[in-house]
Amino acid sequence: MDAVNDAANHTAESVPGPPSTATAPLEAGRRSPTGSRLYPRVTSFRSRRGALTPNQRQSWERMWPSIGREVGDEPLDAEAWFGRRAPLVIEIGCGTGTATAAMAQAEPHVDLIGIEVYQPGLAQLVQRIERDGIGNIRLLRGDAVDVLEHMIAPDSLTGVRVFFPDPWPKSRHHKRRLLQPATFALIADRLITGGVLHVATDHAGYAGHIAEVGAAQPRLIGLNEATGGAGGAPGADAPIGFERPVTKFEGKAHRAGSAITEFIWGKIK
Numbered sequence: 290m291d292a293v294n295d296a297a298n299h300t301a302e303s304v305p306g307p308p309s310t311a312t313a314p315l316e317a318g319r320r321s322p323t324g325s326r327l328y329p330r331v332t333s334f335r336s337r338r339g340a341l342t343p344n345q346r347q348s349w350e351r352m353w354p355s356i357g358r359e360v361g362d363e364p365l366d367a368e369a370w371f372g373r374r375a376p377l378v379i380e381i382g383c384g385t386g387t388a389t390a391a392m393a394q395a396e397p398h399v400d401l402i403g404i405e406v407y408q409p410g411l412a413q414l415v416q417r418i419e420r421d422g423i424g425n426i427r428l429l430r431g432d433a434v435d436v437l438e439h440m441i442a443p444d445s446l447t448g449v450r451v452f453f454p455d456p457w458p459k460s461r462h463h464k465r466r467l468l469q470p471a472t473f474a475l476i477a478d479r480l481i482t483g484g485v486l487h488v489a490t491d492h493a494g495y496a497g498h499i500a501e502v503g504a505a506q507p508r509l510i511g512l513n514e515a516t517g518g519a520g521g522a523p524g525a526d527a528p529i530g531f532e533r534p535v536t537k538f539e540g541k542a543h544r545a546g547s548a549i550t551e552f553i554w555g556k557i558k
């Protein structure tokens with residue numbers, strides 16, 4: 290786990306520490322006793338503010354204590370949280386949760402954790418979970434890289450979904466892209482053998498980068514055309530489904546004429 294964590298720190302951006310008193314070097318991403326990082330690493334998300342509507346706020350207050358948590362450093366006991374033992378899937382950057390909710394409803398035997406930094410997005414999903422009585426979704430608010438590093442054990446995830454990660458199109462921002470070699474290594478480490486990584490993007494440049502970085506990860510093999518496997522999506526023997534509803538975000542990409550690339554990898558020993 291440590292080797293993988295060290296690898297993940299390639300996203301860390303060093304800034305000088307306090308001038309005199311530090312006696313030990315600070316690790317990238319280390320947290321202060323209050324939980325904030327001692328110095329920042331480059332993140333794959335923008336800071337966005339947004340208020341919840343009164344209805345969202347009420348739903349949040351009713352639901353969050355049981356279905357949501359802030360991202361932290363403690364390992365997650367998913368079985369205790371869901372109250373059962375079931376295949377576990379995480380969705381990184383679930384946005385407003387259109388895909389999360391539909392996929393959870395289509396697979397009631399799977400437990401799904403949506404991870405998102407943007408509270409108004411999560412609040413829309415919380416409302417949907419409450420309205421539709423969806424029992425197999427839990428939510429983590431914060432950075433998914435922290436979740437992978439600290440909260441998820443190796444060989445524990447049946448699936449990881451990343452739908453339309455921010456493409457950071459300018460070259461000087463490419464270092465902010467979520468899907469880098471270190472993140473692929475972390476994901477591969479946290480998947481069970483036979484577990485699946487499913488990624489979709491509408492950005493041609495990012496698609497090329499994802500294909501290249503994924504192909505270089507030795508513990509993942511391609512399972513669909515875009516990942517160099519057989520044509521089409523894996524069939525009924527796959528441990529999770531691949532049917533996604535078209536999200537609002539994806540709808541915009543379709544209207545702009547962008548092609549959607551879908552990547553599916555499987556974890557090997």
Ligand SMILES: C[S@@+](CC[C@H](N)C(=O)[O-])C[C@H]1O[C@@H](n2cnc3c(N)ncnc32)[C@H](O)[C@@H]1O
Nearest residue numbers: 333334382383384405406432433452453536538
């Ligand atoms: C372009 S949106 C796509 C949202 C959604 N998956 C969809 O298809 O509509 C990307 C989302 O990923 C979230 N995100 C980016 N990096 C993240 C990270 N490291 N941890 C959690 N969420 C992240 C952003 O806040 C944003 O909501």
